[in-house]
Amino acid sequence: MTTTDEFQAAGAQTPRPAGRPRSARAEKAIIDATLDLVGESIGLSELSIEAIAARAGVGKTTIYRRWSNKEDLLVDALSTLKTPLPPLAGVSVRDDLIVYARVLLRDACDARNRCVMNIAMNEAERHPRLVERIHRATIEPRRAAIAALLRRGVATGELRADLDVPIAMANLVGTVMWYVRTEGGGEAAGSSDLAERIVDHLLAGLGA
Amino acid sequence: MTTTDEFQAAGAQTPRPAGRPRSARAEKAIIDATLDLVGESIGLSELSIEAIAARAGVGKTTIYRRWSNKEDLLVDALSTLKTPLPPLAGVSVRDDLIVYARVLLRDACDARNRCVMNIAMNEAERHPRLVERIHRATIEPRRAAIAALLRRGVATGELRADLDVPIAMANLVGTVMWYVRTEGGGEAAGSSDLAERIVDHLLAGLGA
DNA sequence: GTGTTTCGAAACTCAAGCGTATCGAATACG
DNA sequence: CGTATTCGATACGCTTGAGTTTCGAAACAC
Numbered sequence: 001m002t003t004t005d006e007f008q009a010a011g012a013q014t015p016r017p018a019g020r021p022r023s024a025r026a027e028k029a030i031i032d033a034t035l036d037l038v039g040e041s042i043g044l045s046e047l048s049i050e051a052i053a054a055r056a057g058v059g060k061t062t063i064y065r066r067w068s069n070k071e072d073l074l075v076d077a078l079s080t081l082k083t084p085l086p087p088l089a090g091v092s093v094r095d096d097l098i099v100y101a102r103v104l105l106r107d108a109c110d111a112r113n114r115c116v117m118n119i120a121m122n123e124a125e126r127h128p129r130l131v132e133r134i135h136r137a138t139i140e141p142r143r144a145a146i147a148a149l150l151r152r153g154v155a156t157g158e159l160r161a162d163l164d165v166p167i168a169m170a171n172l173v174g175t176v177m178w179y180v181r182t183e184g185g186g187e188a189a190g191s192s193d194l195a196e197r198i199v200d201h202l203l204a205g206l207g208a
Numbered sequence: 209m210t211t212t213d214e215f216q217a218a219g220a221q222t223p224r225p226a227g228r229p230r231s232a233r234a235e236k237a238i239i240d241a242t243l244d245l246v247g248e249s250i251g252l253s254e255l256s257i258e259a260i261a262a263r264a265g266v267g268k269t270t271i272y273r274r275w276s277n278k279e280d281l282l283v284d285a286l287s288t289l290k291t292p293l294p295p296l297a298g299v300s301v302r303d304d305l306i307v308y309a310r311v312l313l314r315d316a317c318d319a320r321n322r323c324v325m326n327i328a329m330n331e332a333e334r335h336p337r338l339v340e341r342i343h344r345a346t347i348e349p350r351r352a353a354i355a356a357l358l359r360r361g362v363a364t365g366e367l368r369a370d371l372d373v374p375i376a377m378a379n380l381v382g383t384v385m386w387y388v389r390t391e392g393g394g395e396a397a398g399s400s401d402l403a404e405r406i407v408d409h410l411l412a413g414l415g416a
Numbered sequence: 417g418t419g420t421t422t423c424g425a426a427a428c429t430c431a432a433g434c435g436t437a438t439c440g441a442a443t444a445c446g
Numbered sequence: 447c448g449t450a451t452t453c454g455a456t457a458c459g460c461t462t463g464a465g466t467t468t469c470g471a472a473a474c475a476c
Contacts, residue, residue, distance in 0.1 A: 019421020043251035059424040174386030179378035205413020228450025
């Protein structure tokens with residue numbers, strides 16, 4: 001830390017409170033350390049503020065001055081993860097399914113995003129506000145997007161007319177998630193045509 | 209507790225040690241309480257011996273006299289869950305796939321079994337011995353059985369000749385798991401033809 | 417310079433939970 | 447009966463971590 005990284009947006013109507021300004025660098029370090037540790041230790045109860053402070057090279061005071069407790073910090077940290085859904089080319093449903101499958105694959109292979117899913121699925125009754133926020137920010141938009149894509153496929157005749165959309169969604173998402181979990185997570189991302197193979201497999205079906 | 213439930217197998221070569229015998233009822237109560245709490249609190253670190261003792265109506269002494277630590281208790285408790293794989297009728301691959309899908313559905317809806325999966329997937333580096341044992345006792349046999357069934361289908365021509373077995377396994381297992389997680393867990397088990405619909409969906413594929 | 421606020425570090429209080437030890441009562445054997 | 451062991455209950459020492467407080471130093475405004 002040779003240079004000073006303190007600053008404030010200093011809007012005209014916020015006349016810059018007196019005293020030393022809060023370090024933006026410290027804030028980013030705290031968020032990063034939190035996400036790192038969330039990615040390593042899966043349970044939220046294993047995640048300690050002291051470990052976050054140590055990892056971030058920051059005093060606990062600096063954390064508690066910004067967030068009043070662990071859950072508030074987690075809400076802010078996890079909300080920085082929501083990668084935007086990629087735009088769809090919109091040419092063929094198959095191509096768009098592959099685009100989404102690639103996103104699912106990438107997220108499923110990333111430790112941070114994987115833990116968001118674990119938290120959303122496992123800690124619903126222990127951290128309802130946190131899980132609710134994750135659902136609204138990340139999960140629900142993706143569900144809606146995939147459902148809309150599947151319905152588009154039914155409408156255009158590219159998919160079966162009697163398609164069961166909930167089952168088809170479980171097909172796509174569940175296959176990707178389970179594949180990554182069982183067949184080594186890291187290597188799966190490398191083979192770039194995996195998403196393509198999974199989608200074609202689903203479209204064609206298992207039957208002869 | 210009006211009657212006495214103490215006993216010992218008392219084989220001829222084990223001459224029944226002196227003193228009050230250990231209570232088989234207490235042992236069962238401990239295992240049951242452990243599985244109940246595992247089914248409620250998903251993380252192993254949230255699971256406390258003291259809560260197990262309280263739930264089982266048992267002193268901590270009675271637990272520590274039988275298991276030296278929490279992990280040993282968990283290994284024994286979880287190993288009582290392994291429901292045997294059902295025999296296959298062996299007539300058609302579709303029927304056998306439905307049999308397995310039903311087993312997967314039932315297990316995925318049961319809180320206890322669901323937590324075994326969570327532990328196996330999430331706590332690999334924290335409890336390697338426990339996870340290893342779960343894998344050998346429960347997961348690996350099922351993986352092998354499903355893989356064998358799929359290969360049989362390829363051999364008999366009921367399934368595509370170019371079937372990618374790992375992807376097909378992720379299809380079946382992932383679809384069931386994900387469906388239960390997203391579309392209400394409890395109700396899914398009720399509709400008895402869900403397994404059938406999922407399998408037929410997979411066999412036919414999504415394409416028109 | 418003075419005043420105000422934040423900084424990292426360290427100490428603190430408080431609660432939870434592990435694993436152990438001790439207690440009187442209960443249950444077996446002989 | 448005496449002896450041995452387990453029973454549930456309780457207390458203990460110990461560690462971990464949450465959240466607070468205090469401290470001297472640093473970073474700003476004036």
